Amino acid sequence: MSQGTQLRWQRATVLSHRAAAEEIAEIVLAGEAPLFTEPGAHIDVRVLPGRTDSESVRSYSVVEGAADGSWVKVGVRRSPTSRGGSRFMHALKPGDALEVTAPLQNFPLRVGAPRYVLLAGGVGITAIHAMARVLKRLGTDYQLIFVGRSRPAMAFLEELREEHGPRLRLSVDDEGDVLDVHELLADVDASTEFYMCGPIRLMDAVRRAWIERGLPLPNLRYETFGNSGWFDPEEFELRIRGSERNTVVSSEESILEALERVGVEPMYDCRKGECGLCVVKAQQLNGVIDHRDVFFDEEEKSSDTKLCVCVSRVASRSGAGAEACGADSSAHARPSLTLDFP
Numbered sequence: 503m504s505q506g507t508q509l510r511w512q513r514a515t516v517l518s519h520r521a522a523a524e525e526i527a528e529i530v531l532a533g534e535a536p537l538f539t540e541p542g543a544h545i546d547v548r549v550l551p552g553r554t555d556s557e558s559v560r561s562y563s564v565v566e567g568a569a570d571g572s573w574v575k576v577g578v579r580r581s582p583t584s585r586g587g588s589r590f591m592h593a594l595k596p597g598d599a600l601e602v603t604a605p606l607q608n609f610p611l612r613v614g615a616p617r618y619v620l621l622a623g624g625v626g627i628t629a630i631h632a633m634a635r636v637l638k639r640l641g642t643d644y645q646l647i648f649v650g651r652s653r654p655a656m657a658f659l660e661e662l663r664e665e666h667g668p669r670l671r672l673s674v675d676d677e678g679d680v681l682d683v684h685e686l687l688a689d690v691d692a693s694t695e696f697y698m699c700g701p702i703r704l705m706d707a708v709r710r711a712w713i714e715r716g717l718p719l720p721n722l723r724y725e726t727f728g729n730s731g732w733f734d735p736e737e738f739e740l741r742i743r744g745s746e747r748n749t750v751v752s753s754e755e756s757i758l759e760a761l762e763r764v765g766v767e768p769m770y771d772c773r774k775g776e777c778g779l780c781v782v783k784a785q786q787l788n789g790v791i792d793h794r795d796v797f798f799d800e801e802e803k804s805s806d807t808k809l810c811v812c813v814s815r816v817a818s819r820s821g822a823g824a825e826a827c828g829a830d831s832s833a834h835a836r837p838s839l840t841l842d843f844p
């Protein structure tokens with residue numbers, strides 16, 4: 503099932519567009535029909551005008567919305583490897599028209615827990631911001647942790663500080679304040695609900711520490727837009743067992759997109775590394791699989807026998823991050839992967 507099959511699209515207009523931080527634009531949109539939103543919601547946007555296929559769709563978290571549905575605010579980080587999505591969003595101006603869906607919900611906030619921890623990394627604050635506001639309004643016991651590489655790169659910092667005061671904890675890399683996830687989880691108990699959105703390696707570290715502590719997995723909730731991995735994206739060869747349809751996956755496309763380009767139609771749903779519907783077996787691998795999903799557990803990832811082709815990639819062992827995950831740095835020819843479709 504494609505993600506776009508049940509969506510109802512409408513025209514929207516850009517009301518305002520400003521920089522919320524380095525490389526992050528805050529964009530306020532008004533829809534033809536009301537855009538009612540709730541914490542954790544996102545909208546889908548068609549970022550390749552004139553196209554209606556799933557490749558032209560990107561998802562952006564709703565930071566905030568008017569109670570009467572008259573506008574929603576999204577935050578968009580300009581990606582250095584943008585395939586059109588963030589480039590399109592950053593180029594918008596007030597008055598421009600675009601096509602959007604009503605807010606969609608994959609990351610609902612469950613109210614009623616005795617305590618909450620919210621963790622946002624970088625542009626992940628866009629998904630967490632509204633949750634923190636609701637928890638504050640409800641008078642709940644919560645803590646908001648916001649991790650970023652530098653203060654100028656962290657969106658909505660001032661308003662978060664004003665709104666959440668001592669409940670906001672910052673962890674800023676270039677100030678030498680690197681988040682210790684074990685310390686963070688030290689006072690989390692089984693009744694705490696934990697919501698996070700940010701780079702996959704941050705979420706992976708939390709998930710690992712969460713499992714080590716034996717905390718209940720249903721209380722750990724996360725949103726991914728499946729885009730950051732352990733290695734820089736690079737080009738690699740893709741082969742399909744028993745097929746002539748070999749190709750090269752560029753650093754700017756996913757395996758799923760490359761497969762579609764050569765006429766193969768794998769199953770998929772979320773295209774974000776969450777549902778597992780796109781999983782394919784890896785038959786031969788030259789390099790390492792850069793698992794960018796949150797579907798597989800650690801053991802499955804380390805076996806490198808299957809992957810979520812919507813987000814995961816292949817990298818040579820010399821890519822960025824290799825030291826961090828203990829791989830060797832020997833030189834390889836162009837990395838390659840042979841997939842084994844059933």
Ligand code: FES
Nearest residue numbers: 771773778780812
């Ligand atoms: S389509 Fe959902 S994990 Fe790939």
